[in-house]
Amino acid sequence: xxxxxxxxxxxxxxxxxxxxxxxxxxxxxxxxxxxxxxxxxxxxxxxxxxxxxxxxxxxxxxxxxxxxxxxxxxxxxxxxxxxxxxxxxxxxxxxxxxxxxxxxxxxxxxxxxxxxxxxxxxxxxxxxxxxxxxxxxxxxxxxxxxxxxxxxxxxxxxxxxxxxxxxxxxxxxxxxxxxxxxxxxxxxxxxxxxxxxxxxxxxxx
Numbered sequence: 001x002x003x004x005x006x007x008x009x010x011x012x013x014x015x016x017x018x019x020x021x022x023x024x025x026x027x028x029x030x031x032x033x034x035x036x037x038x039x040x041x042x043x044x045x046x047x048x049x050x051x052x053x054x055x056x057x058x059x060x061x062x063x064x065x066x067x068x069x070x071x072x073x074x075x076x077x078x079x080x081x082x083x084x085x086x087x088x089x090x091x092x093x094x095x096x097x098x099x100x101x102x103x104x105x106x107x108x109x110x111x112x113x114x115x116x117x118x119x120x121x122x123x124x125x126x127x128x129x130x131x132x133x134x135x136x137x138x139x140x141x142x143x144x145x146x147x148x149x150x151x152x153x154x155x156x157x158x159x160x161x162x163x164x165x166x167x168x169x170x171x172x173x174x175x176x177x178x179x180x181x182x183x184x185x186x187x188x189x190x191x192x193x194x195x196x197x198x199x200x201x202x203x204x205x
Contacts, residue, residue, distance in 0.1 A: 019045040028116040063120040064129045092151035160202035
């Protein structure tokens, strides 16, 4: 029995799409949405602008493709990191610290890209893109809630874990959008101390 194999044309098509998406992502990271034009992406990928239009149709669809690739990659990385945290730390404080540190580092690395994708989602006419953008955080937040819940024995404190994760996500986004007032070290330490104190005492007394 012979397995079907992609044709050479399909291989080239996939390579072209990869290069275009990589070029678009790099531009979004460097200069935000305004820097990511069809012409700039084509130049960065060493392709003709017509290749971008053939592949995606327009800029919105190109940005949506970048978003989907980033989301899949980010979710896979977060799953792997949280599994690693679970294997190496059963203590609430240590697990929370690892999650806080990873969240700060992730936003520091991807913040410009995330903001550009959100801006694009607000401007696009594609409902699928807007819906996906609204849900971008949920898979990762669910993983963080699961990791912390495993260290919180009282099932009645599940709401406290949900609240702590929501506070972490909101605080990171708010503080990292504002002019930098805190070093990453201070931000990590203060968030860890605040959330640990809350999770340790929530539901008591």
